[in-house]
Amino acid sequence: xxxxxxxxxxxxxxxxxxxxxxxxxxxxxxxxxxxxxxxxxxxxxxxxxxxxxxxxxxxxxxxxxxxxxxxxxxxxxxxx
Numbered sequence: 001x002x003x004x005x006x007x008x009x010x011x012x013x014x015x016x017x018x019x020x021x022x023x024x025x026x027x028x029x030x031x032x033x034x035x036x037x038x039x040x041x042x043x044x045x046x047x048x049x050x051x052x053x054x055x056x057x058x059x060x061x062x063x064x065x066x067x068x069x070x071x072x073x074x075x076x077x078x079x080x
Contacts, residue, residue: 016070023063030056 034052039045 014070016066018070020063020066020068020070023059023066025063027056027059027061027063030059 030052034049034056037045037048037052039048
């Protein structure tokens with residue numbers, strides 16, 4: 001006789017969720033790093049802040065996208 005497993009005992013690895021959290025944290029770190037940008041002879045302060053904000057936005061959007069795709073309900077494939 002086959003016993004059915006309950007949903008609470010069945011654990012599933014969600015790699016997209018893990019990646020999403022990673023990219024969100026990295027994006028937040030880049031946003032925080034934008035506060036500490038200083039000018040040097042090669043890059044002005046405005047250019048450094050703009051670059052960090054653009055990079056942080058891209059990382060945050062990737063994180064949100066991964067979390068969205070990772071939490072989406074999977075539709076089982078039908079056998080034909």
